[in-house]
Amino acid sequence: MQKIMVFLLAAMLFGSYFLPDSFATSLKKSDEIRCTNIYPKFLIMGEDGFQKRYPAYPIMDKCMMLFKDPNFIEKNNFNQKKSKISEVSSNAKILTVIKIGQEKFLTKFNMCYNENQKTKYIQIITDKEEIVGKSFRLHNEMCPSFWIEIYANDPQKTLFSWDYEHKYNHKIERKML
Structure with missing residues (x-):
């Protein structure tokens, strides 16, 4: 039994x-x-x-x-994903910030390419959002300047990094001029 x-x-x-x-x-x-x-x-x-x-x-x-x-x-879950910035570029410089709305800024920045590596994508992190800026073309100069619209409380604390391993996601991409 x-x-x-x-x-x-x-x-x-x-x-x-x-x-x-x-x-x-x-x-x-x-x-x-x-x-x-x-x-x-x-x-x-x-x-x-x-x-x-x-x-x-x-x-x-x-x-x-x-x-x-x-x-x-x-x-x-995009909101809980950790940032994939491998290194925050120290050679990125914010040149101009124009306030165009509440917590909305038109920002011009300058950023130098790493040696032998070029891409059209820059990962941008503010205190309000994380986006990928997309340039229309690869620039010939070593340190091109870009304009992009960002949402932030303090745009001076924005972090920039080249995104060499970019994967397309239309929800976080924004065009840069």
């Missing part, structure tokens, strides 16, 4: 460990992309507000399960 009880207990223990994975729902790549696109709205509204706002969204159940997955959160 004890052997049967031990066997049943072991079967229940292993069954509860492996069983949930066997009932996992598959998620198509297109559905994952749609969920990824609406994830920022979910972060802003919260779970209750999001479900009230989008009650008839066809893949809502799948998205809600995905939004609770720690791997998905780590991969797609």
Whole structure:
């Protein structure tokens, strides 16, 4: 009798460990992309507000399960990602700051390229935002100047760094002149 009880207990223990994975729902790549696109709205509204706002969204159940997955959160939560600046450039100089709105500034800065490395992208971090500035072209001079609109409390504390490993993200890119 004890052997049967031990066997049943072991079967229940292993069954509860492996069983949930066997009932996992598959998620198509297109559905994952749609969920990824609406994830920022979910972060802003919260779970209750999001479900009230989008009650008839066809893949809502799948998205809600995905939004609770720690791997998905780590991969797609832009607000909690750590800054990827490998080195803050000490050769960046803010030349001009023009206030164009509340906490909104038009900033001209000068920054020198590193030796044998050129890119059109500069990572810019203020106390209000983290953006990537995109230049229209590569400049011939070693220390080009750029204009960009930034949001900050104190624009003089803005950090600049060349972004050599840039990955496209239209939500954080801003054009520089």
